[in-house]
Every structure is written in structure tokens, then in C-alpha cells.
Amino acid sequence: MFFRRGKKPKEKPEAKIIIPDGLWLKCESCGEILYKKELERNLWTCAKCNFHFRIPARRYIALLLDEGKLDEFPLALKTRNVLGFPRYSEKLKEAQQKSKLEEGVIAGRARLGGETVVFVATDFGFMGGSMGSVVGEMVAHSIRHARKEEIPLVILTASGGGARMQEGIFSLMQMAKTSAELALLAQASIPYITVLTHPTMAGVMASFASLGDIIIAEPGALLGFTGPRVIEQTIGQKLPPGFQRSEFLLEHGLIDMVVHRRDLRSTLIRILKILMIKK
Amino acid sequence: MDGIWLDFERPLLELEKKIEELKATSHNGIGPELDRLTREAEKLKKKIFSNLNRWQRVQLARHPQRPYSMDIIERIAEDFIELHGDRYFRGDPAIIAGIGIIGPHRIAIVAQQKGRTTKERIYRNFGQPHPEGYRKALRIMKLGAKFGLPVLSLVDTPGAYPGVGAEERGQAEAIARNLKEMAVLPVPIVIVVLGEGGSGGALAIAVGDRIYMLEYAIYSVISPEGCASILWRDSSKAPEAAEALKLTAEDLLHFGVIDDIIKEPEGGAHRDWDATAARIKTKVIEAFDELKRLPIDELIQKRVEKFRQMTPKSD
Numbered sequence: 001m002f003f004r005r006g007k008k009p010k011e012k013p014e015a016k017i018i019i020p021d022g023l024w025l026k027c028e029s030c031g032e033i034l035y036k037k038e039l040e041r042n043l044w045t046c047a048k049c050n051f052h053f054r055i056p057a058r059r060y061i062a063l064l065l066d067e068g069k070l071d072e073f074p075l076a077l078k079t080r081n082v083l084g085f086p087r088y089s090e091k092l093k094e095a096q097q098k099s100k101l102e103e104g105v106i107a108g109r110a111r112l113g114g115e116t117v118v119f120v121a122t123d124f125g126f127m128g129g130s131m132g133s134v135v136g137e138m139v140a141h142s143i144r145h146a147r148k149e150e151i152p153l154v155i156l157t158a159s160g161g162g163a164r165m166q167e168g169i170f171s172l173m174q175m176a177k178t179s180a181e182l183a184l185l186a187q188a189s190i191p192y193i194t195v196l197t198h199p200t201m202a203g204v205m206a207s208f209a210s211l212g213d214i215i216i217a218e219p220g221a222l223l224g225f226t227g228p229r230v231i232e233q234t235i236g237q238k239l240p241p242g243f244q245r246s247e248f249l250l251e252h253g254l255i256d257m258v259v260h261r262r263d264l265r266s267t268l269i270r271i272l273k274i275l276m277i278k279k
Numbered sequence: 280m281d282g283i284w285l286d287f288e289r290p291l292l293e294l295e296k297k298i299e300e301l302k303a304t305s306h307n308g309i310g311p312e313l314d315r316l317t318r319e320a321e322k323l324k325k326k327i328f329s330n331l332n333r334w335q336r337v338q339l340a341r342h343p344q345r346p347y348s349m350d351i352i353e354r355i356a357e358d359f360i361e362l363h364g365d366r367y368f369r370g371d372p373a374i375i376a377g378i379g380i381i382g383p384h385r386i387a388i389v390a391q392q393k394g395r396t397t398k399e400r401i402y403r404n405f406g407q408p409h410p411e412g413y414r415k416a417l418r419i420m421k422l423g424a425k426f427g428l429p430v431l432s433l434v435d436t437p438g439a440y441p442g443v444g445a446e447e448r449g450q451a452e453a454i455a456r457n458l459k460e461m462a463v464l465p466v467p468i469v470i471v472v473l474g475e476g477g478s479g480g481a482l483a484i485a486v487g488d489r490i491y492m493l494e495y496a497i498y499s500v501i502s503p504e505g506c507a508s509i510l511w512r513d514s515s516k517a518p519e520a521a522e523a524l525k526l527t528a529e530d531l532l533h534f535g536v537i538d539d540i541i542k543e544p545e546g547g548a549h550r551d552w553d554a555t556a557a558r559i560k561t562k563v564i565e566a567f568d569e570l571k572r573l574p575i576d577e578l579i580q581k582r583v584e585k586f587r588q589m590t591p592k593s594d
């Protein structure tokens with residue numbers, strides 16, 4: 001069907017990645033025109049409707065960690081197209097150029113309110129923050145590091161893609177790999193906090209993202225297992241507004257709290273202060 | 280033979296029908312002709328089944344006459360007591376769970392169950408579990424662990440159910456919880472993928488010490504249809520997607536993701552449920568014999584290590 005080629009797939013407004021570069025920006029949610037400087041001061045949240053713009057992992061590092069610093073773990077593996085999956089190699093290159101990241105995850109040691117932590121963040125800008133072998137390996141490594149060094153673990157997710165299709169069964173197995181490491185971390189009574197941001201779905205949500213001792217979400221984030229479009233197709237009905245959003249999950253007892261971006265850092269610090277057993 | 284058959288099976292079925300008809304006439308002197316046709320049928324069967332592409336294997340994995348979990352359990356277990364409920368919300372017929380005896384082993388069993396008739400299919404929700412199904416499975420696995428019963432898990436699902444209630448009750452959490460708990464469950468766990476290993480919905484009962492697949496079973500991060508509609512915005516390109524995903528038992532053995540393939544009777548498991556079950560039984564008993572000899576600490580350590588190694592090997 002040749003004529004369909006030029007047609008761009010319809011995208012929901014919130015599915016777009018926002019890279020603020022003009023002086024003015026339009027809020028994706030309420031349509032308010034926002035001055036970029038002002039938006040930045042508000043940590044990329046809309047002053048009018050509280051919509052949380054998606055921001056890259058590096059911004060979260062600057063925002064959440066002491067002095068905005070992360071002592072990064074190097075990637076143990078290089079991403080390869082093991083399955084010879086169509087167009088994967090090109091997609092990877094594109095993602096690397098666009099996101100200026102090697103892969104969809106950044107991890108390392110940092111201080112948070114003076115406390116040493118292992119911090120991991122997935123980045124939606126890199127193939128939807130999806131988890132392939134390299135992301136899974138980095139998350140697993142970070143969990144092991146936290147366990148061996150007996151320091152708390154904080155993982156922030158922005159992974160709409162779930163398990164990365166292009167790496168087939170290996171991506172699926174990263175769910176089991178990361179969850180197995182978390183089982184050992186739990187046995188060692190090391191605190192594990194997850195911060196879920198928009199969007200966190202499928203394979204990531206159905207593994208390490210859902211396994212925090214405490215689960216925090218940013219307001220309005222889309223969080224769940226199956227994407228809303230697939231559910232709508234399955235049940236043949238429109239989903240109600242707010243379905244699978246942070247507040248919906250809070251209401252259904254699936255997460256601990258919804259926290260505004262400006263309060264994330266202080267909330268993490270307060271929690272760690274209480275959970276961390278001094279040895 | 281009645282029922283629905285796949286296109287590539289038809290030539291064989293026609294030949295077999297001819298043989299049946301010939302037998303029914305039972306004239307004298309049909310012997311040589313019967314022998315000839317029987318040989319031809321054998322040859323044709325070999326020819327068809329030695330050259331299956333990935334999409335044909337997907338179809339076999341979903342064959343409407345393929346033995347489902349309960350058909351296998353009935354044939355391999357000397358006793359099976361089904362237990363119900365997650366104790367929180369509801370019993371989920373898409374997952375069966377219970378305790379039983381297989382050969383020398385007292386075990387716990389969890390399995391995904393598809394339905395054969397329309398009514399059964401709806402009752403079993405086409406083998407697509409809700410969170411309460413996964414929670415039931417975990418409850419029975421933990422019951423097993425409490426009484427030292429190793430766990431047999433039979434996988435056969437298109438995936439976890441994509442519905443409103445499933446999301447409201449934490450489908451993602453239920454799956455994640457199982458992955459985490461199964462990784463350190465203090466009894467041996469043996470997995471057999473019977474038909475479809477549909478993504479996270481399959482994995483949620485598939486973390487264990489031995490992972491086997493029936494010869495024509497599939498196991499994949501996404502269904503070929505789902506993959507095709509993302510890649511090419513056209514789910515009818517599922518055959519191409521099946522090739523790209525490398526989801527057959529052979530592929531997964533080659534990747535080192537599974538431990539072994541259980542051969543199916545010639546022409547596929549649906550042609551001989553008894554023989555299929557017998558092969559599964561032998562393999563599973565062997566695995567439990569081996570695994571029960573390991574101290575629990577070592578067992579768990581090896582299990583975690585097994586999943587640590589699930590990374591593409593550099594070649």
C-alpha cells in the first residue's frame with residue numbers, strides 16, 4: 001500500500017518529546033503559552049495546569065542529586081543488533097545522535113541529602129526508554145552495587161516502550177534479570193525507591209519499576225502494563241479520562257504517593273533518612 | 280479426523296483420508312496400494328515438518344487441537360488436586376494451580392489454560408490471565424515452597440489480559456512480584472512452554488531452574504501481530520515479524536535462553552497427546568531428580584546466575 005507511506009502516524013500530543021528551544025512554549029495539556037525562562041524556573045511544569053513536561057534523565061540528575069552530580073557507571077556492554085532486526089541498527093544510531101546518550105539509561109553513585117545512593121534513570125528520548133540487554137544489564141549492575149555496598153537505591157523511570165522489541169527474547173529476559181537482583185536486594189534490607197515519570201509502561205512497569213519498597217509518581221504520568229490504545233481495541237470502548245494516570249494508580253492502591261517535581265528531592269531525602277539503618 | 284487444520288497440513292490430511300477410505304473398503308488385494316500410500320504419507324509428513332518456517336511454527340503453537348495444560352496434567356500426574364483463588368479478589372480460570380504427584384515427586388503445579396470450545400474459551404479468557412491469576416499462581420508456588428514441593432509451571436498464553444480491571448488491579452505489579460518471588464523461591468522450579476509463550480504474561484510464571492519448550496512452541500517479547508503493527512502498521516505482516524523476532528524453540532535454544540527442546544511426535548503435538556505428555560513427563564521427572572539433589576542455597580544462586588547470563592553472547 002504505497003499511498004500510505006507518506007502518511008505520518010497520528011500521535012497523541014503528550015507522546016511528543018519536548019526540547020524547549022524557542023522563547024515561548026505551548027503547554028501540551030492546557031494550551032497555555034508559557035515563557036521558557038518561567039517554565040524552566042518551574043522545573044518544566046506548567047504553572048497553570050501543573051502538567052509535567054517530559055525532561056531527559058540528565059535534567060533529573062541536576063534536579064535531584066546533591067550538587068547535581070552523578071559518578072557514572074560505565075556501560076558494561078555495547079548494544080548490538082543480535083537478531084538482525086529490521087532497521088534496528090539505524091534506529092540505534094538515530095537515538096544516540098538525538099539523545100546524545102549511548103543507551104537509554106544513566107546510572108551511578110551520587111549523594112542525596114548527604115547520603116550516598118545508587119541512582120538510575122531511564123531516558124524516554126532513547127527509543128522510548130525501552131529496556132534491551134544493555135539497559136537491563138546496567139539496572140542489574142546498579143542493584144548489585146547497592147547490595148554489595150549497602151547503600152540505598154533510587155530508580156527513576158521514563159520508559160514508555162517497555163521491553164525493547166528489537167532485541168526479542170533477550171529484552172523480555174531483562175525483566176527477570178532485574179527482578180531477580182531486586183529479590184536479593186530485598187533480602188539484604190536495602191531501601192529501594194522508584195520514581196515513576198511519564199510514561200512508564202509494559203516490561204519496565206512489570207519488573208523493576210513496580211518493585212520499589214516505596215513507589216513515587218510524578219503527577220499525570222501514564223503508568224500501566226498495556227498501552228491505552230491496545231486496551232481500547234480489545235474492549236471496543238473509549239477509556240475514561242485519567243485512566244492509567246498517576247492519580248488513578250494512587251486511588252487503586254498501586255503506588256504510595258504522587259509528588260510534584262519540585263518536591264521530589266526533599267521527599268526522597270526525608271524517606272531515606274527514616275529508612276536507612278546506620279551500620 | 281475432524282476439526283480445524285492448518286493449510287500446510289491439508290495435503291497430508293487428504294492423503295490420510297484416502298488411506299482411511301481404502302481401509303474401510305477392505306477389499307482383497309488393497310495391501311500393496313495401502314502400503315504405498317502409507318509410505319507416501321510418511322514421506323509427505325517428514326517433508327512438511329522438516330521445512331517449517333517460523334510463521335508455520337507460530338500457527339502450530341496456536342493449533343486449535345494442540346494439547347492444553349489440563350490435557351497434559353491429566354496425562355502426566357498420578358494425582359492432581361486443583362486449588363482456587365488468590366484470596367483477595369477472585370478465582371481466575373485462565374490459570375490453573377494445584378498440588379499433585381508425578382512419578383516419584385510430590386509437586387505444585389501452575390499453568391495457563393486455554394479453552395477448546397467457544398464457551399470454554401470465554402470462560403478461560405483465551406488463556407489470558409488477570410492479576411488475580413498471577414497472584415493465585417504465586418500463592419500455590421509459596422504453598423509448595425512451604426511444604427517442600429517443587430514447582431512445575433506450564434506456559435501457554437497469548438499474553439496477560441489487556442483490560443480495564445486488569446490495570447485497576449495492578450497487572451504490572453502482579454507480574455513483577457512473581458518475577459521477583461520466583462527468582463528466590465526455595466524449591467526447584469521447572470518450566471515447560473507448551474504452546475504460546477506470550478511476553479510478560481508468560482514470563483510471570485516462567486522464572487525457574489530449567490526452561491524447556493515443546494518443539495513447535497514459541498516464546499516472544501511481543502506477538503508477531505503486535506510487532507508487525509508497530510513496525511509496518513500492518514498486522515497482516517505477522518509472518519515477516521515472526522521471522523524477525525526469532526521466537527521458535529530452536530532460536531531460543533541457540534540463544535541459550537532455554538535449556539532444552541522436548542521433541543513432539545511427528546506431525547506435531549496435536550496428533551498424539553499421549554506421546555507428547557509421555558515425553559514431557561520423562562523430561563520433567565529427570566529435571567526434578569537432578570534439582571532436588573542441590574542444596575537450596577546453591578539452587579537459588581544458580582537460578583539467579585542463570586538469569587544474569589541472559590545477555591547476548593558476543594560471537
